[in-house]
Each structure stands twice: as C-alpha cells, then as structure tokens.
Amino acid sequence: xxxxxxxxxxxxxxxxxxxxxxxxxxxxxxxxxxxxxxxxxxxxxxxxxxxxxxxxxxxxxxxxxxxxxxxxxxxxxxxxxxxxxxxxxxxxxxxxxxxxxxxxxxxxxxxxxxxxxxxxxxxxxxxxxxxxxxxxxxxxxxxxxxxxxxxxxxxxxxxxxxxxxxxxxxxxxxxxxxxxxxxxxxxxxxxxxxxxxxxxxxxxxxxxxxxxxxxxxxxxxxxxxxx
Amino acid sequence: xxxxxxxxxxxxxxxxxxxxxxxxxxxxxxxxxxxxxxxxxxxxxxxxxxxxxxxxxxxxxxxxxxxxxxxxxxxxxxxxxxxxxxxxxxxxxxxxxxxxxxxxxxxxxxxxxxxxxxxxxxxxxxxxxxxxxxxxxxxxxxxxxxxxxxxxxxxxxxxxxxxxxxxxxxxxxxxxxxxxxxxxxxxxxxxxxxxxxxxxxxxxxxxxxxxxxxxxxxxxxxxxxxxxxxxxxxxxxxxxxxxxxxxxxxxx
Numbered sequence: 001x002x003x004x005x006x007x008x009x010x011x012x013x014x015x016x017x018x019x020x021x022x023x024x025x026x027x028x029x030x031x032x033x034x035x036x037x038x039x040x041x042x043x044x045x046x047x048x049x050x051x052x053x054x055x056x057x058x059x060x061x062x063x064x065x066x067x068x069x070x071x072x073x074x075x076x077x078x079x080x081x082x083x084x085x086x087x088x089x090x091x092x093x094x095x096x097x098x099x100x101x102x103x104x105x106x107x108x109x110x111x112x113x114x115x116x117x118x119x120x121x122x123x124x125x126x127x128x129x130x131x132x133x134x135x136x137x138x139x140x141x142x143x144x145x146x147x148x149x150x151x152x153x154x155x156x157x158x159x160x161x162x163x164x165x166x167x168x169x170x171x172x173x174x175x176x177x178x179x180x181x182x183x184x185x186x187x188x189x190x191x192x193x194x195x196x197x198x199x200x201x202x203x204x205x206x207x208x209x210x211x212x213x214x215x216x217x218x219x220x221x222x223x224x225x226x227x
Numbered sequence: 228x229x230x231x232x233x234x235x236x237x238x239x240x241x242x243x244x245x246x247x248x249x250x251x252x253x254x255x256x257x258x259x260x261x262x263x264x265x266x267x268x269x270x271x272x273x274x275x276x277x278x279x280x281x282x283x284x285x286x287x288x289x290x291x292x293x294x295x296x297x298x299x300x301x302x303x304x305x306x307x308x309x310x311x312x313x314x315x316x317x318x319x320x321x322x323x324x325x326x327x328x329x330x331x332x333x334x335x336x337x338x339x340x341x342x343x344x345x346x347x348x349x350x351x352x353x354x355x356x357x358x359x360x361x362x363x364x365x366x367x368x369x370x371x372x373x374x375x376x377x378x379x380x381x382x383x384x385x386x387x388x389x390x391x392x393x394x395x396x397x398x399x400x401x402x403x404x405x406x407x408x409x410x411x412x413x414x415x416x417x418x419x420x421x422x423x424x425x426x427x428x429x430x431x432x433x434x435x436x437x438x439x440x441x442x443x444x445x446x447x448x449x450x451x452x453x454x455x456x457x458x459x460x461x462x463x464x465x466x467x468x469x470x471x472x473x474x475x476x477x478x479x
Contacts (some may be wrong), residue, residue: 071408086358089408090392172392172403173364186395190291190367192316 004198009176010184011200017092017180018160021099022107025156026149028100029107031147034137036108048112052105059102063169066098070170090172095180098166103159107152114148115141144192147222154215158208253280256455257302259293260285261309263397263415264332264440267473268307273408274469275460278310281453289396293369295320299447305457307331307440310369314443326442330478331461332470334438335416336373336430339404346426352383357390361403362413364393370400373435374413380434415472432476439478 070076077089088094171178177218188197317323363371394400403411
C-alpha cells in the first residue's frame with residue numbers, strides 16, 4: 001500500500017500552483033484579451049501570435065529559455081537578488097512565472113473570443129446611458145463574457161495541473177516546493193514504484209475527465225441563462 | 228545429368244553459405260545506451276566498426292526509460308546502462324543474459340562551479356554564500372546517490388539537506404550549474420572533461436561507492452555473435468583509452 005502522506009504532498013503543491021497560476025492568469029489575460037478584441041491596431045495579430053506561441057513551442061524550448069531568464073544573468077536573477085537569492089529557478093515563484101507563460105494562450109483566447117462576441121452594440125447602449133468606460137467594462141462586458149472567463153480559468157487550471165516538461169527543466173525537484181504531480185509520477189515510474197505511479201496517474205485521468213465534463217456542463221448552463 | 232544437378236546443388240549450397248557468412252560477418256548491433264554515455268559510446272562504436280565488419284546503431288535515453296522500453300520488447304541487442312540495478316533487473320526478469328553482464332565503465336564525480344577559482348577542494352562546501360547545491364536525483368541517478376554519500380562522508384549533509392536541487396539526470400544537474408542557477412553542484416567528470424571552464428574538485432572515488440555502469444547482453448539479441456563481439460570490445464584497451472579521455476575509469 002503506497003504511503004498516502006507522501007503522495008498527498010505533490011498533489012497539494014500542484015493544486016496550489018494551479019490555483020495561484022489561474023488567478024494570475026485571469027489578471028494578466030483580461031487586459032490583453034480586451035485589447036486584442038477591441039483594438040483596431042494593425043499589428044495586434046502579431047501580439048496575438050506572440051501570446052499563442054506556447055501552443056506551438058515544445059515545453060523544452062520554454063524550459064530552456066526560462067532556465068536562462070530566471071537565472072543570475074536574466075531578469076529573474078535580478079528579481080531574486082532583491083530577496084537575497086541568486087535565481088528564481090527552483091522556487092515556487094519561478095514555477096508560477098513559467099506556468100503563466102505556458103498557459104497564457106489557453107486563457108487569453110477564450111476571453112478574447114467572448115469579448116468579441118459581445119459586439120459594439122451593448123457597449124454603445126451603455127455609453128448612451130452615461131456609463132463610463134470603466135463602469136461599462138465591469139457591468140456590461142465582463143458579465144457578458146463570463147463564459148469565456150470560465151472556459152479560460154478551467155483550461156488554465158487544468159493545463160497547469162498537467163504541466164511537465166517545463167517544470168522538469170526549471171524546478172529542481174524540491175519536495176513541497178517544486179516537486180509537482182507530474183514530476184512525482186515521472187520519478188515513481190523511473191524508480192519502478194509503479195503502485196504509487198498508478199495511484200497518481202489514475203487520479204490524473206479521473207481529474208482530467210471530471211474537469212472537462214464539468215466545463216461542458218457548466219458552459220451549457222451558462223449559455224442557456226444569458227442575461 | 229546427375230553431375231549437372233550435383234553441380235547446381237553444390238553451387239546453390241555454397242551461395243547460401245556465402246550469404247549466411249556475410250550476414251554474420253557484417254551484422255548490425257543495436258545498442259541501447261544511457262544518454263550520459265552518448266559521446267564515448269559513439270567513439271567506441273566508431274572504433275568497433277573500424278576493428279570489425281559490424282555496424283553499431285545506438286539508441287539514447289535515460290537508463291530507466293531504456294529499461295522500460297526493453298521490458299516492453301524493444302529490439303535491442305545490448306544494454307549499456309548508467310547503473311548496475313537495471314541490468315541486474317533485466318537479468319532477473321529474463322530479459323538479459325546472466326553470463327554476459329559486467330561493469331564496462333565507472334563514472335567519476337566532481338564538485339563544480341562555473342566561477343573560476345571558487346572550487347579548490349571540499350572546503351568550498353563550508354562557505355556561507357553557496358545557496359543551493361545541485362545534485363542528481365539520488366533515487367534515480369547513481370551520481371546523485373554518490374553525491375549524498377560524499378556529503379555525508381564530509382559531514383556536510385545536514386548543512387545542505389534543505390538546500391538541494393535535484394536534476395532528473397546528471398545532465399540536468401550540469402545544466403543547473405552551467406547556467407549559474409545553482410552556484411555549485413556535483414556533476415560527472417565526463418561532463419567537464421572536455422574543457423577548463425569554471426573550477427572543479429574531482430572527488431576521490433574512496434568517498435563513495437563505485438558509480439558502476441553495467442552492460443548486459445539482451446536475450447532478444449538478433450545476432451548474439453555480433454553483440455558479443457561488441458561486448459568484448461568494451462573490455463579492449465582501445466575502449467579504455469576512449470573512456471579515459473571522457474573522464475571515466477575502466478570497468479572490471
């Protein structure tokens with residue numbers, strides 16, 4: 001029988017990482033998505049392409065660059081120096097930064113689509129009713145785009161839960177800090193502890209199914225109950 | 228007429244024999260090699276191809292991944308692992324030949340930093356400004372297990388226990404140190420043998436169990452003779468010379 005306390009630590013860490021990452025992603029993605037949806041700048045698709053890069057790049061490319069950018073010669077190292085460390089690699093903060101970059105397109109895209117689907121009309125109506133842009137954004141645009149927010153949040157969360165290659169390269173496998181679920185599974189398979197690997201891997205399959213199912217059901221409900 | 232048939236038969240038979248002889252003489256040896264041994268393996272393979280008629284095809288992956296592939300029926304003739312455990316297990320599982328399992332090389336450990344002059348000996352571990360220390364994962368990589376033994380032997384384990392970063396492989400451990408994300412780390416001599424960058428302390432082998440890398444003939448070998456001649460070549464002085472340039476000690 002596998003030691004459950006030992007198995008729980010990476011699960012807990014991964015849940016925290018996915019939660020923090022999702023919150024940061026929502027904050028970062030919303031203005032980007034709004035700008036991509038509303039701007040008429042000609043180069044906005046170039047920005048959209050940059051945001052979408054992690055969809056195409058292998059995690060090893062991100063991991064390799066992050067290892068350098070988080071290190072003593074990159075911006076991560078300067079930030080780390082403020083806290084007296086030499087690198088943001090091997091830290092929880094480093095993992096959050098990496099995960100945000102890695103999952104950004106999964107959150108930006110659905111929110112952008114939702115903003116675009118609103119169209120000009122509701123916003124113009126709000127303006128004629130003397131609502132300021134800030135007010136319009138929060139009371140009209142965000143509620144109307146909530147389906148996009150939900151999809152983005154769920155995809156960002158789920159994608160972070162399943163992240164592997166990039167974390168393998170920048171994490172350093174520190175128990176309780178960077179040894180996430182996928183790394184723990186990899187270790188168990190490598191060390192031939194397949195009983196533990198089965199518990200965690202099976203758990204991931206069930207989790208992934210539950211997330212996708214929940215999202216499909218929720219989306220339908222929200223779709224029906226449009227304001 | 229009978230003579231003619233006899234002649235034809237004889238010719239056919241000798242043709243078949245010649246064909247069979249060429250097949251055994253110039254066979255292909257498929258070798259699964261631990262990724263950290265890739266460079267010396269290629270050089271040993273080239274020397275082997277020059278010395279014999281055979282050809283060598285290498286597949287590189289981590290020892291654990293290769294073992295899993297072999298267990299799943301991957302078509303390899305020889306397994307060059309980076310540890311002793313996986314070849315032993317291959318034999319125990321009936322995947323390897325117990326009579327043809329031996330240590331072909333011993334890895335050497337070095338304490339390494341990319342800062343010149345930092346590492347002059349084990350004393351560097353007593354400094355207060357080292358931060359995180361990179362090692363290979365002791366559970367999966369023999370270099371990591373050896374690093375732990377060295378830390379314990381030097382009385383430094385408690386000091387670093389909470390500050391270890393573990394690379395999945397010794398290759399990754401080297402990346403951590405080479406990029407400066409970790410200031411100091413235990414890497415393989417083979418990774419730094421080719422240059423004089425940074426500073427290093429080659430750890431005496433007396434401070435840890437041998438980092439033995441075992442080879443085994445696989446039961447699934449398509450051509451045993453060719454595979455065995457490759458295994459023999461691993462004990463050849465020419466192999467020992469190549470090992471030395473890559474920072475490995477000879478096996479045996």
